[in-house]
Amino acid sequence: MPDEIFTKPFTQQEPLPEAAIARAVEVMRHGRLHRYNTLPGEYGEVADLEIEFADFTGARFALAVASGGYALGCALRAIGVRQGEHVLTNAFTLAPVPGAIAAVGGVPVLVEVTEDLVIDLDDLETKADRARVLLLSHMRGHICDMDRLMEIARRHDLTVIEDCAHTMGAAWKGVPSGRHGVIGCYSTQTYKHMNSGEGGLLVSDDPQVMARAILLSGSYMLYPRHRAAPASDYFEQSKYDTPNVSGRMDNLRAAILRPQLADLPQQIARWNRLYQRLEAELAGGQGLALVSRAEGESYVGSSFQFRLPAFSAPMVVDFVTRCLARGVELKWFGAKEPMGFTSRHESWHYVPPQSLPRSNAILAGLLDLRLPLSFDLDDVALIARILREELQKTRAI
Numbered sequence: 093m094p095d096e097i098f099t100k101p102f103t104q105q106e107p108l109p110e111a112a113i114a115r116a117v118e119v120m121r122h123g124r125l126h127r128y129n130t131l132p133g134e135y136g137e138v139a140d141l142e143i144e145f146a147d148f149t150g151a152r153f154a155l156a157v158a159s160g161g162y163a164l165g166c167a168l169r170a171i172g173v174r175q176g177e178h179v180l181t182n183a184f185t186l187a188p189v190p191g192a193i194a195a196v197g198g199v200p201v202l203v204e205v206t207e208d209l210v211i212d213l214d215d216l217e218t219k220a221d222r223a224r225v226l227l228l229s230h231m232r233g234h235i236c237d238m239d240r241l242m243e244i245a246r247r248h249d250l251t252v253i254e255d256c257a258h259t260m261g262a263a264w265k266g267v268p269s270g271r272h273g274v275i276g277c278y279s280t281q282t283y284k285h286m287n288s289g290e291g292g293l294l295v296s297d298d299p300q301v302m303a304r305a306i307l308l309s310g311s312y313m314l315y316p317r318h319r320a321a322p323a324s325d326y327f328e329q330s331k332y333d334t335p336n337v338s339g340r341m342d343n344l345r346a347a348i349l350r351p352q353l354a355d356l357p358q359q360i361a362r363w364n365r366l367y368q369r370l371e372a373e374l375a376g377g378q379g380l381a382l383v384s385r386a387e388g389e390s391y392v393g394s395s396f397q398f399r400l401p402a403f404s405a406p407m408v409v410d411f412v413t414r415c416l417a418r419g420v421e422l423k424w425f426g427a428k429e430p431m432g433f434t435s436r437h438e439s440w441h442y443v444p445p446q447s448l449p450r451s452n453a454i455l456a457g458l459l460d461l462r463l464p465l466s467f468d469l470d471d472v473a474l475i476a477r478i479l480r481e482e483l484q485k486t487r488a489i
């Protein structure tokens with residue numbers, strides 16, 4: 093029997109819901125795309141999205157911006173990170189995270205990650221006194237023990253910003269991801285949990301921080317037109333000394349996000365069915381280690397990771413190549429050269445070189461695949477068969 097081949101693309105998301113398309117058309121018909129271009133008595137799609145997102149996360153305040161990376165930079169500026177200041181972050185994350193730190197003149201101090209792909213809290217404890225801020229990345233949707241992390245943060249007086257690019261809709265012990273630190277940052281870029289092409293959101297309960305974030309985002313003193321915002325007197329304190337770093341969201345993107353936000357809980361359930369099916373199919377696979385999840389974690393399984401801890405680099409390359417030949421596209425985080433994405437700290441030359449032996453050993457055998465909602469359970473079963481068969485064919489190289 094010939095080998096089965098998987099033919100669906102791993103980068104194809106679902107089309108936008110009809111409600112999103114209809115709302116976008118409405119915005120295009122009236123032409124008021126700029127968030128502050130509103131009629132008397134009208135707030136506009138962006139302000140409405142902010143109210144709805146604040147409600148979704150349980151935050152007091154929310155701000156919609158141009159991208160997830162912008163949200164991170166805006167958060168760092170809003171809490172006053174200065175030139176040359178050290179900022180702690182995970183050694184395993186995506187380039188926009190150290191990039192946001194570097195962009196405000198900060199110096200990333202990388203913290204090791206564990207086999208569960210979360211920040212290593214013992215390493216955090218030893219490095220905590222070297223910085224005032226931790227930009228915590230819930231990379232690939234894996235959430236660490238947030239109780240212990242926040243306890244360490246309190247003891248060392250660390251301000252925590254959460255990068256929730258992969259945890260929009262996830263939670264730790266019932267508290268939404270992004271609601272543990274001072275600011276939560278989210279992305280609505282096509283490959284995240286809501287799709288507006290580009291886009292980002294910030295949430296916070298801190299009125300001073302949020303007033304600065306709104307001023308930074310380019311509010312032209314039109315902050316009274318925000319709905320999920322602190323009272324005007326908070327802006328009085330910072331409106332003269334907060335630079336405008338324009339990065340607003342527009343009404344068109346907010347219009348297509350609002351119906352998606354309403355659908356997000358159902359979408360999360362669909363992602364998790366795919367994820368749990370793949371996990372069940374791969375359990376016990378030869379030489380393959382699954383990534384375990386803590387009990388307190390409610391995750392969104394929009395991508396899937398596994399490790400091949402005993403594989404040499406040539407063996408991983410061979411395995412990835414054979415899977416690709418059968419249509420299964422895997423990302424390998426151990427590759428020396430950044431290709432298509434960068435998540436390896438050695439390829440970020442703007443970050444001072446740091447010794448991270450444990451993270452390096454984990455990344456050397458770490459593989460990842462996307463689970464777009466354009467896949468169904470049969471697709472996932474086929475992917476699992478291909479992975480298992482190719483694992484079995486693996487020989488030491």
Ligand SMILES: *Cc1c(COP(=O)(O)O)cnc(C)c1O
Nearest residue numbers: 159160161186188255257279281
């Ligand atoms: C995508 C991503 C971001 C930034 O999102 P953009 O909207 O692409 O700027 C931040 N952190 C992680 C871990 C991401 O994957």
